[in-house]
Amino acid sequence: METPISEIRREYSKGKLTQCTIHDNPFEQFVEWLDDAIIHKEDEPTAMIVATVSAEGFPSTRTVLLKGVENNQFIFFTNYESRKGKQLAGNPYISLSFVWHKLERQVHIEGKAEKCPDKVSDTYFATRPYKSKIGARISPQSQVISSRMEIMRAFVKEVFKLAGRDIKRPDNWGGFAVTPTRFEFWQGRESRLHDRIQYILQKDGNWIQERLAP
Numbered sequence: 001m002e003t004p005i006s007e008i009r010r011e012y013s014k015g016k017l018t019q020c021t022i023h024d025n026p027f028e029q030f031v032e033w034l035d036d037a038i039i040h041k042e043d044e045p046t047a048m049i050v051a052t053v054s055a056e057g058f059p060s061t062r063t064v065l066l067k068g069v070e071n072n073q074f075i076f077f078t079n080y081e082s083r084k085g086k087q088l089a090g091n092p093y094i095s096l097s098f099v100w101h102k103l104e105r106q107v108h109i110e111g112k113a114e115k116c117p118d119k120v121s122d123t124y125f126a127t128r129p130y131k132s133k134i135g136a137r138i139s140p141q142s143q144v145i146s147s148r149m150e151i152m153r154a155f156v157k158e159v160f161k162l163a164g165r166d167i168k169r170p171d172n173w174g175g176f177a178v179t180p181t182r183f184e185f186w187q188g189r190e191s192r193l194h195d196r197i198q199y200i201l202q203k204d205g206n207w208i209q210e211r212l213a214p
């Protein structure tokens, strides 16, 4: 007999998080946990849920891949005219969530997103596989299309058009850099008494660290 959904649960017991051992700097803590996720072969360790809010105040989420943590900013790449791109243009406040199931960990980050300088987007675009570059150029991300055939035709047409030429980054595609104001690190513990430690950015640029109830 199949297990009812309500009966699917497990104990978390693989680690702990204490204010004695956690880094003072949340970026250092994040990088350590991301490295752990990579070493422990989590599926898609750089995948994060990105939440944005529409002009009407409605939230929406989707998964994107983290492409760097540089100068205290979290970088991802997308289509600026996508649903998330348009929402960020109207409201730059954003939330990022990582879940690493093998390690029984999650991290939430809240902050403000801004477009990356063109040079940063160009540099990353240049490293993308050929077909991903073509895809970024021809896909009107998040818009309604008539069929898969429509996008496949556009792809093939672009391949022929650009044959042998340098593939440039389209203007409507590039990076967002997120500057955090809050981090939360969560480690699953026995009896659902999980460890949660948040960092809040202060006006003087320092981070305060606090333990939260599970």
Ligand SMILES: Cc1cc2nc3c(=O)[nH]c(=O)nc-3n(C[C@H](O)[C@H](O)[C@H](O)COP(=O)(O)O)c2cc1C
Pocket: 044, 047, 060, 061, 062, 063, 064, 065, 066, 076, 077, 078, 079, 082, 083, 084, 085, 141, 142
């Ligand atoms: C594992 C995974 C990684 C993804 N990475 C990206 C990404 O880096 N950039 C991106 O624009 N979309 C990425 N997507 C697709 C998005 O989840 C989403 O469908 C797309 O960006 C359109 O979102 P929007 O309509 O909310 O703007 C990824 C999806 C998955 C499941």
